[in-house]
Amino acid sequence: MAEEAVLGYLQKHEQIVDSGAFAAEQGISHDEIVNAIKSLNGFGFVVAQDIKRERWQLTEEGKTYASAGSPEFQLFTAVPPEGISRVDLQKKLGDSVFKIGCQQAIKNKWVEMGKLQVSRKVENVDDSVKAFLAKINDGEALNQEDIDALKRRKLILLHTWKGYSVKKGPNYAPERRKPATDLTRENLQSGDWKNLEFKEYNLSTKGAPSEGGYLHPLLKVKSRIQMIFSLMGFEEMPTNNYVESSFWNFDALFQPQQHPARDSHDTFFLKEPSVTKILPEDYVEKVKQIHESGGHGSRGYGYDWKREEANKNLLRTHTTAVSSRMLYALAKKPFEPKKYYSIDRVFRNEAVDRTHLAEFHQIEGLICDRGLSLGDLQGVLHDFFSRLGMSKLRFKPAYNPYTEPSMEIFGYHEGFKKWVEVGNSGMFRPEMLLPMGLPEDVRVIAWGLSLERPTMILYGIDNIRDLFGHKVDLDLIKSNPICRIGL
Numbered sequence: 001m002a003e004e005a006v007l008g009y010l011q012k013h014e015q016i017v018d019s020g021a022f023a024a025e026q027g028i029s030h031d032e033i034v035n036a037i038k039s040l041n042g043f044g045f046v047v048a049q050d051i052k053r054e055r056w057q058l059t060e061e062g063k064t065y066a067s068a069g070s071p072e073f074q075l076f077t078a079v080p081p082e083g084i085s086r087v088d089l090q091k092k093l094g095d096s097v098f099k100i101g102c103q104q105a106i107k108n109k110w111v112e113m114g115k116l117q118v119s120r121k122v123e124n125v126d127d128s129v130k131a132f133l134a135k136i137n138d139g140e141a142l143n144q145e146d147i148d149a150l151k152r153r154k155l156i157l158l159h160t161w162k163g164y165s166v167k168k169g170p171n172y173a174p175e176r177r178k179p180a181t182d183l184t185r186e187n188l189q190s191g192d193w194k195n196l197e198f199k200e201y202n203l204s205t206k207g208a209p210s211e212g213g214y215l216h217p218l219l220k221v222k223s224r225i226q227m228i229f230s231l232m233g234f235e236e237m238p239t240n241n242y243v244e245s246s247f248w249n250f251d252a253l254f255q256p257q258q259h260p261a262r263d264s265h266d267t268f269f270l271k272e273p274s275v276t277k278i279l280p281e282d283y284v285e286k287v288k289q290i291h292e293s294g295g296h297g298s299r300g301y302g303y304d305w306k307r308e309e310a311n312k313n314l315l316r317t318h319t320t321a322v323s324s325r326m327l328y329a330l331a332k333k334p335f336e337p338k339k340y341y342s343i344d345r346v347f348r349n350e351a352v353d354r355t356h357l358a359e360f361h362q363i364e365g366l367i368c369d370r371g372l373s374l375g376d377l378q379g380v381l382h383d384f385f386s387r388l389g390m391s392k393l394r395f396k397p398a399y400n401p402y403t404e405p406s407m408e409i410f411g412y413h414e415g416f417k418k419w420v421e422v423g424n425s426g427m428f429r430p431e432m433l434l435p436m437g438l439p440e441d442v443r444v445i446a447w448g449l450s451l452e453r454p455t456m457i458l459y460g461i462d463n464i465r466d467l468f469g470h471k472v473d474l475d476l477i478k479s480n481p482i483c484r485i486g487l
């Protein structure tokens with residue numbers, strides 16, 4: 001309605017001189033007219049020019065005096081020719097009118113205030129304040145002195161009024177048609193598409209952000225480490241089986257059946273199916289022998305090896321289970337050196353705290369070749385960890401049932417300015433490799449670490465439950481930065 005009024009008016013007139021006067025003339029609120037002008041201006045239907053006008057307006061107090069008369073006048077009229085007691089006068093007028101009225105009437109020398117009595121000093125007075133307020137209300141001009149007086153008494157306030165003068169714009173049309181955004185079936189059927197004006201495409205608008213999915217920090221770090229391994233010439237091992245038999249997870253690794261890690265307090269055993277049915281029988285026999293009585297220069301453990309124990313299914317506790325399968329498969333063929341790696345999930349029956357979960361991801365690497373030494377292991381670890389950003393390493397003797405020697409790996413963290421444990425490593429024992437059938441001079445160097453550890457360090461997360469599991473904040477997943485290790 002306001003838009004139509006503006007466009008219609010401009011059809012017959014050169015311009016709208018003043019949006020305020022125009023609004024009053026049209027009987028539309030000025031706000032509505034202003035909104036219409038702004039929108040029409042934005043689309044080039046009109047050209048609007050700002051008008052700013054300063055205007056005095058009555059304050060609330062000013063308004064009451066404009067209708068009831070100034071307090072001094074009210075006070076004067078309330079004083080009869082014979083005078084009146086202060087108390088009665090105050091009662092008649094109320095506290096506020098009495099107080100202000102007294103001040104002003106005394107100043108104007110209209111009344112005289114005795115200790116108890118109030119009496120008139122003149123016979124007639126003019127309520128000029130009321131008259132001035134009325135003039136201001138009508139937008140009439142006053143002289144500066146009178147304005148100052150009213151301003152000091154806070155009866156008027158200066159308001160800046162904003163409006164527009166308006167002329168036709170480059171896209172002027174007597175009516176504004178909303179351009180169509182869609183071509184509908186109805187448009188086609190009725191034929192009105194011929195007269196429709198279509199909204200232009202805005203080719204620079206941004207699309208809605210896609211909610212397609214985000215990479216978890218673990219996946220980002222994982223793919224960088226995969227890249228490091230492939231740059232170093234490693235092949236990925238197939239780790240797509242969380243369920244493993246005790247045989248491949250422990251026995252093949254020369255881990256004795258009484259070893260505490262094989263306890264249900266440390267390992268999740270499966271209820272259904274609780275045992276494996278397929279194991280390579282001839283190899284099982286060799287593993288049994290090496291555990292019980294040794295061979296290849298080893299004395300073995302000297303205990304009764306039980307097949308039932310080896311058959312028990314579990315959630316793999318390390319990806320070294322996969323390494324043992326891979327090495328066994330390798331031993332079946334004419335020997336070829338190999339570099340293998342994997343990064344996948346493992347499970348341990350652990351008490352959950354800020355650095356431990358019952359499942360995590362293990363990074364594992366191994367190299368299998370003739371005549372490898374501990375020096376090769378240290379060299380490869382230096383290469384690998386310096387690609388991860390850790391070029392200072394230290395090694396500490398350790399124990400694993402399947403490696404000898406074994407070393408814990410410590411890296412100097414440049415950010416934390418201290419040594420942190422970064423992994424575990426060793427050379428697989430002959431008791432593991434020889435029963436598989438690998439040639440005697442073949443050595444396997446290997447190491448393992450968690451994916452969570454470097455990820456938490458890289459992303460500054462100090463509680464593992466903020467990284468993985470149901471307590472993770474989805475915003476972290478949506479907004480975490482890219483990972484740049486391994487460049």
Ligand code: PHE
Nearest residue numbers: 318320424425426446447448
């Ligand atoms: N399996 C070991 C672990 O779970 C890691 C490791 C892999 C150690 C290979 C030595 C050699 O911690």
